[in-house]
Amino acid sequence: MAKLEQALSHIDLSLDESVERLFSLLRIKSISTDPAFKDDCRHAAQSLVDELSAIGFQASVRDTPGHPMVVAHHDGPGEDAAHVLFYGHYDVQPVDPLELWTDPPFEPSIKELNGARVITGRGASDDKGQLLTFVEACRAYKQVSGELPCKVTILFEGEEESGSPSLQPFLEANAEELKADIALVCDTNMWDAETPAISAGLRGLVGEEIVIKAADRDLHSGYFGGAAANPIHVLSKILAGIHDDNGRVTIEGFYDGVVETPTQVLESWKTLGRTDESFLGSVGLSKPAGEKGRSVLELTWARPTAEVNGITGGYSGEGFKTVIAAQASAKVSFRLVGQQDPEAIRKNFREFVRKGIPEDCSVEFHEHGGSAAIQLPFDSEALSRAKQALTEEWPKPAVTIGMGGSIPIVGDFQSLLGMQSLLIGFAQSDDRIHSPNEKYNLSSFHKGQRSWARILAALQDYKP
Amino acid sequence: MAKLEQALSHIDLSLDESVERLFSLLRIKSISTDPAFKDDCRHAAQSLVDELSAIGFQASVRDTPGHPMVVAHHDGPGEDAAHVLFYGHYDVQPVDPLELWTDPPFEPSIKELNGARVITGRGASDDKGQLLTFVEACRAYKQVSGELPCKVTILFEGEEESGSPSLQPFLEANAEELKADIALVCDTNMWDAETPAISAGLRGLVGEEIVIKAADRDLHSGYFGGAAANPIHVLSKILAGIHDDNGRVTIEGFYDGVVETPTQVLESWKTLGRTDESFLGSVGLSKPAGEKGRSVLELTWARPTAEVNGITGGYSGEGFKTVIAAQASAKVSFRLVGQQDPEAIRKNFREFVRKGIPEDCSVEFHEHGGSAAIQLPFDSEALSRAKQALTEEWPKPAVTIGMGGSIPIVGDFQSLLGMQSLLIGFAQSDDRIHSPNEKYNLSSFHKGQRSWARILAALQDYKP
Numbered sequence: 020m021a022k023l024e025q026a027l028s029h030i031d032l033s034l035d036e037s038v039e040r041l042f043s044l045l046r047i048k049s050i051s052t053d054p055a056f057k058d059d060c061r062h063a064a065q066s067l068v069d070e071l072s073a074i075g076f077q078a079s080v081r082d083t084p085g086h087p088m089v090v091a092h093h094d095g096p097g098e099d100a101a102h103v104l105f106y107g108h109y110d111v112q113p114v115d116p117l118e119l120w121t122d123p124p125f126e127p128s129i130k131e132l133n134g135a136r137v138i139t140g141r142g143a144s145d146d147k148g149q150l151l152t153f154v155e156a157c158r159a160y161k162q163v164s165g166e167l168p169c170k171v172t173i174l175f176e177g178e179e180e181s182g183s184p185s186l187q188p189f190l191e192a193n194a195e196e197l198k199a200d201i202a203l204v205c206d207t208n209m210w211d212a213e214t215p216a217i218s219a220g221l222r223g224l225v226g227e228e229i230v231i232k233a234a235d236r237d238l239h240s241g242y243f244g245g246a247a248a249n250p251i252h253v254l255s256k257i258l259a260g261i262h263d264d265n266g267r268v269t270i271e272g273f274y275d276g277v278v279e280t281p282t283q284v285l286e287s288w289k290t291l292g293r294t295d296e297s298f299l300g301s302v303g304l305s306k307p308a309g310e311k312g313r314s315v316l317e318l319t320w321a322r323p324t325a326e327v328n329g330i331t332g333g334y335s336g337e338g339f340k341t342v343i344a345a346q347a348s349a350k351v352s353f354r355l356v357g358q359q360d361p362e363a364i365r366k367n368f369r370e371f372v373r374k375g376i377p378e379d380c381s382v383e384f385h386e387h388g389g390s391a392a393i394q395l396p397f398d399s400e401a402l403s404r405a406k407q408a409l410t411e412e413w414p415k416p417a418v419t420i421g422m423g424g425s426i427p428i429v430g431d432f433q434s435l436l437g438m439q440s441l442l443i444g445f446a447q448s449d450d451r452i453h454s455p456n457e458k459y460n461l462s463s464f465h466k467g468q469r470s471w472a473r474i475l476a477a478l479q480d481y482k483p
Numbered sequence: 484m485a486k487l488e489q490a491l492s493h494i495d496l497s498l499d500e501s502v503e504r505l506f507s508l509l510r511i512k513s514i515s516t517d518p519a520f521k522d523d524c525r526h527a528a529q530s531l532v533d534e535l536s537a538i539g540f541q542a543s544v545r546d547t548p549g550h551p552m553v554v555a556h557h558d559g560p561g562e563d564a565a566h567v568l569f570y571g572h573y574d575v576q577p578v579d580p581l582e583l584w585t586d587p588p589f590e591p592s593i594k595e596l597n598g599a600r601v602i603t604g605r606g607a608s609d610d611k612g613q614l615l616t617f618v619e620a621c622r623a624y625k626q627v628s629g630e631l632p633c634k635v636t637i638l639f640e641g642e643e644e645s646g647s648p649s650l651q652p653f654l655e656a657n658a659e660e661l662k663a664d665i666a667l668v669c670d671t672n673m674w675d676a677e678t679p680a681i682s683a684g685l686r687g688l689v690g691e692e693i694v695i696k697a698a699d700r701d702l703h704s705g706y707f708g709g710a711a712a713n714p715i716h717v718l719s720k721i722l723a724g725i726h727d728d729n730g731r732v733t734i735e736g737f738y739d740g741v742v743e744t745p746t747q748v749l750e751s752w753k754t755l756g757r758t759d760e761s762f763l764g765s766v767g768l769s770k771p772a773g774e775k776g777r778s779v780l781e782l783t784w785a786r787p788t789a790e791v792n793g794i795t796g797g798y799s800g801e802g803f804k805t806v807i808a809a810q811a812s813a814k815v816s817f818r819l820v821g822q823q824d825p826e827a828i829r830k831n832f833r834e835f836v837r838k839g840i841p842e843d844c845s846v847e848f849h850e851h852g853g854s855a856a857i858q859l860p861f862d863s864e865a866l867s868r869a870k871q872a873l874t875e876e877w878p879k880p881a882v883t884i885g886m887g888g889s890i891p892i893v894g895d896f897q898s899l900l901g902m903q904s905l906l907i908g909f910a911q912s913d914d915r916i917h918s919p920n921e922k923y924n925l926s927s928f929h930k931g932q933r934s935w936a937r938i939l940a941a942l943q944d945y946k947p
Binding site for chain 1: 772792
């Protein structure tokens with residue numbers, strides 16, 4: 020029997036013990052936002068170090084100005100083995116409101132829920148259950164073969180639920196130690212209970228605020244109306260000009276670095292069952308509003324956008340005031356994909372705005388962050404190996420998806436460690452993370468372990 | 484000597500006595516907004532009734548739910564004489580802050596100020612001094628000839644400074660009694676110290692609020708951006724389309740009822756010395772922003788406008804929020820001229836907005852008032868007679884001007900009594916009305932009386 024098959028079998032046979040180990044971790048109240056649980060956080064870190072050491076990792080608790088990190092290393096089978104960095108977090112969200120929990124949040128159990136067996140407790144899904152799937156996969160491999168298929172570095176964070184203040188400095192200070200061929204991040208959902216998903220694209224973001232000024236005070240629209248520049252008019256005209264009639268952004272060079280999504284990827288998205296109607300219908304809409312001729316999944320996962328997130332000017336209280344405002348402002352954000360350059364977008368947007376400012380008006384810009392998109396190449400070798408591995412484990416083939424929300428760790432791995440990430444998780448959309456009665460499907464925990472065993476096997480000779 | 488010359492001469496000779504009569508009126512603390520001065524208001528009304536009765540008017544104090552009106556009638560020289568209604572108000576503004584007054588506000592005196600003799604005290608200009616110019620002109624005529632050139636009705640109000648709550652009901656209840664061939668309103672300024680002015684145009688106003696709704700909740704712009712309709716984009720596009728590149732309003736039928744201002748009127752405005760630079764420069768602007776090729780005076784006095792007075796949508800607090808708002812709204816007002824129909828403008832604007840609403844969005848409209856423009860025809864006989872009369876009195880020819888701010892009484896005379904108004908006043912822009920140290924130039928008081936004598940003579944055979 021091949022090592023992978025042995026490892027999978029071992030995972031199946033030792034599920035009860037691995038659940039017990041998860042329960043032990045879940046009983047630790049590692050709430051990172053509340054200083055009262057500082058010792059609990061360290062306790063969680065230490066218990067993970069102990070577990071990893073038991074499997075043969077060189078593991079240690081590493082201090083930070085906040086809660087500690089866990090870093091662990093395990094050699095691969097040889098010099099040529101791939102090197103993976105696995106990331107998860109051991110801290111959990113607060114439990115309020117406590118009265119809504121059916122069972123105490125730090126007393127885990129297994130229950131029946133809607134015909135499935137689930138592990139309950141704070142952190143069961145986010146992220147203790149998820150991170151243990153990887154640890155248990157390593158344990159099984161080690162148990163059956165005495166080694167791991169890849170060289171493995173593990174990084175567990177204890178501040179993910181409180182904004183990760185120590186993460187960037189820690190990555191910078193330990194870049195050499197942490198850098199690997201690829202990062203594996205386990206903190207995301209499956210597409211549905213039968214379909215595993217890899218998030219391969221995270222859109223970037225550029226935020227800009229523009230303030231257009233005209234007269235040096237608010238004016239009476241009877242006395243000045245028709246003669247004085249109205250900054251709301253100027254602003255409206257500029258904002259209206261950002262998109263053409265086909266929904267494309269008109270700012271010069273905006274699409275530089277944007278690549279078309281391959282047809283086979285678009286085709287695979289069609290099979291996901293998220294239609295324009297189902298996606299938009301959930302919020303009372305029906306028609307995609309952006310670039311014409313593209314599906315909602317392509318529009319939200321693979322196309323750049325310009326959105327006005329806020330606008331204000333003049334009087335907008337009760338009743339009416341016949342005022343010509345002295346200034347009007349808008350907050351505009353751009354979602355970036357592919358190789359779009361945040362600073363070039365910002366520069367070209369400002370140029371675009373300036374062209375619309377008449378002689379009598381002025382404009383001020385305020386910068387609100389900028390980050391490039393994270394996009395695994397559609398033909399990424401690591402991506403296709405992981406997809407194949409997941410497809411062998413689950414009822415339905417794995418899908419490559421995009422994500423709207425950003426996951427800072429992925430950008431940090433890219434920019435600070437020069438490393439791409441595979442975002443693979445086994446959580447379900449009904450796991451109630453951050454809410455009372457959090458749960459993790461037993462099948463997620465079980466097949467998650469099996470998935471990582473398969474992925475480690477698939478990546479063993481991977482080179483970026 | 485003709486009767487007018489005799490009356491003018493009598494005015495000159497009895498200036499001291501007329502100033503004494505003004506002083507008597509100024510000593511009455513007829514502050515209409517403060518209930519503590521209720522009896523003073525009635526006292527002021529009664530003293531005016533006494534003065535008018537002494538000249539031969541049938542005068543009476545007329546009760547209202549608030550402060551009383553004064554109504555007085557005097558026959559003309561015969562059945563064919565013109566009938567004028569004169570309007571003024573005897574109530575005054577509060578005097579706070581009292582410590583900024585050089586002299587007690589209700590102890591009038593004559594002083595030198597910048598080389599001119601001025602009458603000081605609360606109400607000296609607004610409106611006791613102004614209304615008495617007309618009463619004194621009548622007195623002089625009566626004195627020298629035993630009659631008035633016209634049939635005269637006088638209406639003095641005691642609530643102008645507190646919103647005129649009783650005025651409309653009073654006009655409606657006494658329409659037959661008050662209706663005349665033309666109304667004369669003395670509550671405005673001269674153009675400058677040497678140039679009398681008649682305000683012949685008051686722009687109308689239509690207020691509309693539009694609320695554009697898209698999704699049934701605020702959306703995350705990462706998750707939905709590029710696919711979901713953004714109501715701020717929709718609103719911006721609609722607002723941007725209201726004006727074309729030449730500053731003209733594009734709403735269908737918007738210019739119906741707008742007449743071009745006659746060249747001679749435009750020429751006369753050129754002589755007023757209010758340039759684009761001087762007018763706009765005072766508020767930090769320099770270039771007229773409305774319809775191209777027209778002066779600021781034409782733009783603000785004789786052209787209709789569309790102005791966005793307020794806009795709001797999404798997040799506009801500190802920092803940034805990547806939200807796609809569920810709704811966005813704007814308050815839009817239109818200034819009307821000539822015969823523009825407020826309800827047609829409102830209807831066509833709503834149609835214009837609806838055309839810009841995509842399938843996924845909806846729009847709500849909220850009405851915020853509507854009133855037509857008041858415009859004396861440029862060839863109005865009463866206007867040209869009054870202008871000629873004023874031109875004979877003052878160093879510089881009288882000018883016909885427009886006004887941005889509305890004067891409700893003029894609309895009420897038009898709509899309730901079917902009567903046009905001539906707005907003629909002798910106040911100066913430095914009279915500090917509503918402020919401490921209010922004053923009225925003695926020359927305004929003196930030549931104001933002479934002006935009314937000339938106007939009464941000029942209108943004696945006027946028929947509308």
